[in-house]
Amino acid sequence: MVHQFKNNGYNIVLDVSSGAIHVVDDVTYDVVGMFLGRTAEEIAQELEGRYPREEILEAVAEVQELKDREELFTEDRYETAVLDFKKRPTVVKALCLHIAHDCNLACRYCFAEEGEYHGRRALMSYETGKQALDFLIANSGNRKNLEVDFFGGEPLMNFEVVRELVAYGREQEKLHDKHFRFTLTTNGVLLNDEIMEFANREMDNVVLSIDGRKEVNDKMRPFRNGAGSYDRIVPKFRKFADSRNQERYYVRGTYTHYNTDFSKDVLHLADLGFKQISVEPVVAPESEPYALKPEDLPVLFEEYDRLAAEMVRRKKEGKDFQFFHFMIDLEGGPCVYKRLSGCGSGTEYLAVTPWGDLYPCHQFVGQEQFLLGNVWDGVTNTAVRDEFKCCNVYAKEKCRDCFARFYCSGGCAANSYHAHGSITDVYEIGCELEKKRIECAIMIKAAEA
Amino acid sequence: MKHIKTLNTRKLQNTIKKGGCGECQTSCQSACKTSCTVGNQTCEQYK
Numbered sequence: 001m002v003h004q005f006k007n008n009g010y011n012i013v014l015d016v017s018s019g020a021i022h023v024v025d026d027v028t029y030d031v032v033g034m035f036l037g038r039t040a041e042e043i044a045q046e047l048e049g050r051y052p053r054e055e056i057l058e059a060v061a062e063v064q065e066l067k068d069r070e071e072l073f074t075e076d077r078y079e080t081a082v083l084d085f086k087k088r089p090t091v092v093k094a095l096c097l098h099i100a101h102d103c104n105l106a107c108r109y110c111f112a113e114e115g116e117y118h119g120r121r122a123l124m125s126y127e128t129g130k131q132a133l134d135f136l137i138a139n140s141g142n143r144k145n146l147e148v149d150f151f152g153g154e155p156l157m158n159f160e161v162v163r164e165l166v167a168y169g170r171e172q173e174k175l176h177d178k179h180f181r182f183t184l185t186t187n188g189v190l191l192n193d194e195i196m197e198f199a200n201r202e203m204d205n206v207v208l209s210i211d212g213r214k215e216v217n218d219k220m221r222p223f224r225n226g227a228g229s230y231d232r233i234v235p236k237f238r239k240f241a242d243s244r245n246q247e248r249y250y251v252r253g254t255y256t257h258y259n260t261d262f263s264k265d266v267l268h269l270a271d272l273g274f275k276q277i278s279v280e281p282v283v284a285p286e287s288e289p290y291a292l293k294p295e296d297l298p299v300l301f302e303e304y305d306r307l308a309a310e311m312v313r314r315k316k317e318g319k320d321f322q323f324f325h326f327m328i329d330l331e332g333g334p335c336v337y338k339r340l341s342g343c344g345s346g347t348e349y350l351a352v353t354p355w356g357d358l359y360p361c362h363q364f365v366g367q368e369q370f371l372l373g374n375v376w377d378g379v380t381n382t383a384v385r386d387e388f389k390c391c392n393v394y395a396k397e398k399c400r401d402c403f404a405r406f407y408c409s410g411g412c413a414a415n416s417y418h419a420h421g422s423i424t425d426v427y428e429i430g431c432e433l434e435k436k437r438i439e440c441a442i443m444i445k446a447a448e449a
Numbered sequence: 450m451k452h453i454k455t456l457n458t459r460k461l462q463n464t465i466k467k468g469g470c471g472e473c474q475t476s477c478q479s480a481c482k483t484s485c486t487v488g489n490q491t492c493e494q495y496k
Binding site: 017018019020021022023024025027028055058059062063065066070071074077078081085091093094096111143144145147149151181183185205207250252254278280281282283324325327328329330331332333334335336337338339342343344345348349361362363406407408409410411412415430434438441442445446449 | 450451452453454455456457458459460461462464465467468469471472473474475476477478479480481482483484485486487488489490491492493495496
């Protein structure tokens with residue numbers, strides 16, 4: 001399968017199954033589109049008058065050479081290997097610890113319902129967190145690197161437990177020859193110098209929630225009394241990012257139907273000095289007024305194009321920054337198994353509630369039909385686990401012919417479930433945006449080449 | 450090549466032979482938590 005597109009003046013040909021990406025001239029772009037099933041002479045005749053004959057024949061020869069090298073028109077021959085891979089006994093390698101089901105903000109789009117996840121307010125105890133780390137170590141097999149995200153609600157509302165669990169993890173990793181990669185996701189309200197210093201020492205990554213421009217942020221991310229959070233968090237986030245040498249963090253925003261001009265929010269964050277930025281589409285029921293709608297898509301596509309072109313321009317001026325959804329690793333990216341076997345939710349990756357229940361991921365927390373077990377008894381609902389275990393690109397009919405399947409791994413199971421009631425379906429708006437982002441990411445690489 | 454510039458040399462079909470070690474980062478532990486992005490990740494063996 002070949003995917004062709006034009007962006008920002010570049011003609012790009014993506015050979016989906018090999019991952020090869022070619023930047024081509026106009027004649028070659030047309031030749032690729034008609035190559036299969038035609039002879040060189042037939043192609044030359046069809047394109048006659050548009051390009052010199054010699055150029056057409058040269059392009060045909062080069063396309064044939066790439067095909068022979070299996071860098072163009074490569075077949076997807078991975079299904080059997082990936083299905084076998086998925087049948088392997090799985091280990092747990094990552095936990096999302098819901099350290100606090102409570103929050104000091106009342107963000108209007110919060111899928112955690114202001115931190116409470118359709119349930120009660122609660123803080124995780126040290127004993128429960130400790131048991132979660134023990135569960136992770138015991139179920140991690142030979143895996144050395146173990147990931148633990150301190151998530152919420154707002155985890156800093158339970159910071160002492162975070163600190164104690166990190167200390168416990170550091171002690172245990174030596175005993176079991178493991179390495180914990182801790183991360184923290186925070187709204188910043190309670191950040192102070194002591195917490196920053198701790199996080200800089202212990203956290204592999206921190207995710208700092210802010211939506212962008214003050215009016216955009218404050219509309220969706222108010223305190224419970226209605227006041228905006230922007231002025232409170234921006235100085236702290238700037239200090240925090242600088243203290244981490246502008247590395248190993250993201251300022252992370254959400255855009256909604258209310259700010260479909262979200263490129264301005266990304267650039268606003270860049271203008272504030274942030275170098276690691278992620279601004280992502282809201283996940284919300286269709287009925288919500290802030291939910292993205294199919295008719296927003298053309299505007300959102302233009303926004304991604306505008307942002308990508310501006311990033312190319314800024315990079316040339318030495319004012320570059322990273323945008324998470326445009327990051328793409330063309331040389332050292334993941335293997336085919338990783339690309340096609342799904343995100344690992346429900347098997348390798350689990351969410352833990354403050355009281356120790358296990359769910360397939362943070363987005364399923366509070367939906368009782370997805371309760372997997374708890375950190376003391378382990379995964380006892382093997383039917384749900386096995387359903388997630390079978391979730392991969394080839395299990396999703398809509399992914400089979402999609403060029404993006406090697407980049408999104410079949411998309412988010414929770415988005416699929418919330419859109420269609422099945423984890424093996426897809427969330428169409430999310431797919432369209434993902435495809436656009438991949439095209440922009442590749443264009444940026446073409447511009448840098 | 451005169452008409453074509455290839456941006457990458459690592460072929461995905463080669464990763465099927467020795468890939469799958471599973472040491473890589475879990476997708477949702479990066480920034481997103483609401484989508485699924487793997488193409489931007491780096492193979493642990495390449496770090």
